[in-house]
Amino acid sequence: MKSSDAVVIGGGVIGCSVAYHLAKRGIDVILIEKDDIASGTSGACDKAALLQSKNPGLHLEMALESVKLFPELQRELDTDIEFKNNGGMIVIKTDEQWQVMQGFVERQRKTGLKVELLGREQALERQPAFARDILGATYSPMDGEVNPINLTLGFFRGAKKYGARPLLSTEVKGIKAEKGKVSAVLTTDGEILTRFVVNACGVYAPIVGRMAGIDIPIIPRRGQIIVTEPVPPLIRGDVNCARYITAKFKPELLGNDDNARLGIGLSLGQTENGNLLIGGTREFAGYDTRTTHRALRAILKHAASLVPVLKDISIIRSFAGLRPYTPDGLPILGEAENLKGFIMAAGHEGDGIALSAITGRIISEIIACGRTSLNIDMEKLSLSRFRKEDLNGFWESNNRHGNAV
Ligand SMILES: Cc1cc2nc3c(=O)[nH]c(=O)nc-3n(C[C@H](O)[C@H](O)[C@H](O)COP(=O)(O)OP(=O)(O)OC[C@H]3O[C@@H](n4cnc5c(N)ncnc54)[C@H](O)[C@@H]3O)c2cc1C
Numbered sequence: 001m002k003s004s005d006a007v008v009i010g011g012g013v014i015g016c017s018v019a020y021h022l023a024k025r026g027i028d029v030i031l032i033e034k035d036d037i038a039s040g041t042s043g044a045c046d047k048a049a050l051l052q053s054k055n056p057g058l059h060l061e062m063a064l065e066s067v068k069l070f071p072e073l074q075r076e077l078d079t080d081i082e083f084k085n086n087g088g089m090i091v092i093k094t095d096e097q098w099q100v101m102q103g104f105v106e107r108q109r110k111t112g113l114k115v116e117l118l119g120r121e122q123a124l125e126r127q128p129a130f131a132r133d134i135l136g137a138t139y140s141p142m143d144g145e146v147n148p149i150n151l152t153l154g155f156f157r158g159a160k161k162y163g164a165r166p167l168l169s170t171e172v173k174g175i176k177a178e179k180g181k182v183s184a185v186l187t188t189d190g191e192i193l194t195r196f197v198v199n200a201c202g203v204y205a206p207i208v209g210r211m212a213g214i215d216i217p218i219i220p221r222r223g224q225i226i227v228t229e230p231v232p233p234l235i236r237g238d239v240n241c242a243r244y245i246t247a248k249f250k251p252e253l254l255g256n257d258d259n260a261r262l263g264i265g266l267s268l269g270q271t272e273n274g275n276l277l278i279g280g281t282r283e284f285a286g287y288d289t290r291t292t293h294r295a296l297r298a299i300l301k302h303a304a305s306l307v308p309v310l311k312d313i314s315i316i317r318s319f320a321g322l323r324p325y326t327p328d329g330l331p332i333l334g335e336a337e338n339l340k341g342f343i344m345a346a347g348h349e350g351d352g353i354a355l356s357a358i359t360g361r362i363i364s365e366i367i368a369c370g371r372t373s374l375n376i377d378m379e380k381l382s383l384s385r386f387r388k389e390d391l392n393g394f395w396e397s398n399n400r401h402g403n404a405v
Helices: 013-024 058-068 070-076 095-110 120-126 148-161 202-211 242-249 258-262 293-306 308-312 349-369 392-400
Strands: 006-009 029-032 088-092 116-119 136-140 165-167 172-178 181-187 190-193 196-199 219-230 238-241 267-270 275-279 315-325 332-335 342-346
Touching: 006 013, 013 029, 013 148, 013 342, 013 349, 029 148, 058 070, 058 349, 070 148, 088 095, 088 120, 088 242, 095 116, 095 136, 095 242, 116 120, 120 136, 148 165, 148 349, 172 202, 181 196, 196 202, 196 349, 202 315, 202 342, 219 293, 219 349, 238 242, 258 293, 275 293, 293 308, 315 349, 332 349, 342 349
Parallel strands: 006 029, 006 196, 029 165, 088 238, 196 342
Antiparallel strands: 088 136, 116 136, 172 181, 181 190, 219 275, 219 315, 238 267, 267 275, 332 342
16 A cells, blocks of 8 residues: 655646645655646636736735745746746726725735836837727736746646646545544545645635535636737736626626626736637636627627737637635635644635745645745635635525536
8 A cells, every 4th residue: 555744636727836845945846637737727718917906915925935936946946937027017997996906016015025116108108009099007016927827837846846646636535533533535546645635626615625524615716718829029027907806806896798707807818829828717607618799799898908919819729617616716725624744725716826836835844844934814714714605605606607616
């Protein structure tokens, strides 16, 4: 029978980062993935290591710490993660949005982000593809971008280099516990004895939680993305719109029309090959990863109202991914209260790429030393912050869409 100090379940960006950081510390680790590396959300997302799209406070503090680690990862990992520090912008169309963004930017500055509001002319100078009728934009020189698949593979290969043992095409089917402590993981390839299990299963984390008798409030929030043919450099850094920020944090303020129901908001970036990634939606549609004509049309219409030249560029494909959404928008990190050795590392919603580095570091420190050395309030990230009686509405919206959990 196999055994290991720690078993990480999930070969997405979070599981691979955790495995990398554990193995680098010399901890014996097995990484289990039911399909292949980056076959889940980490292979169906954008490439933003954006700080401006984070809520001021703990969310942004974590992202600031995380993105700081990327230049070192770019040097350290054997895979080119295509990290660039090109800055990012949030385009603003209306007076109302300007006022909201003014307050948002103010609070982000207090958390340590360099960010400013630019009027129309200044915004157009930085991003000439913007429509002439925008009001302005925010700009942060600290925003970056990274190739999410290369980053996941980079962590994976790095983990292997430091001795992590991967088990791909292997599914976890059960968790065994003795006297309130994790003792083994049951897989389609047999049993593995271990004291630590890391649940890094993204939107599937609740299914693995059930195997240990633990309820985990994470539901899939679908995002649809359009990919264009490669074009010469058009967009500098990554771009969101003010509506995107509302759709992410306060969707109830979007109103009740079709665009609001789809959670339409602009995310726009250009890959190294020149393809444009145009997003997106925020929808509760269960585990359905199909794209829909209705949403793709709405994404394009909205995007072209902010960046008109997009109308003339050919689309080559579209895809959808599932963001692991929690009730308060923060990930769930750390040991479960009622089961020693069961460590959560999931629920990063639309921020898992940006937060992957810090998540790996925190979880590896918890396993190696019992606590993180970073100045982070882990209570606010714990599973126990959610009280069962407060979650009824959350699960109801999940059940309405026929989720598998
Ligand atoms: C459209 C879209 C755009 C996004 N854009 C960005 C962005 O620009 N920047 C950013 O920071 N974030 C972005 N995100 C969010 C980011 O992609 C996610 O937060 C991140 O990928 C989650 O990673 P994960 O490792 O937790 O989950 P996943 O990548 O889904 O990995 C979980 C893995 O667990 C495996 N698994 C599940 N159950 C089992 C089991 N029983 N046994 C073994 N393996 C199992 C799955 O097969 C899967 O591979 C975006 C997301 C979407 C959908």
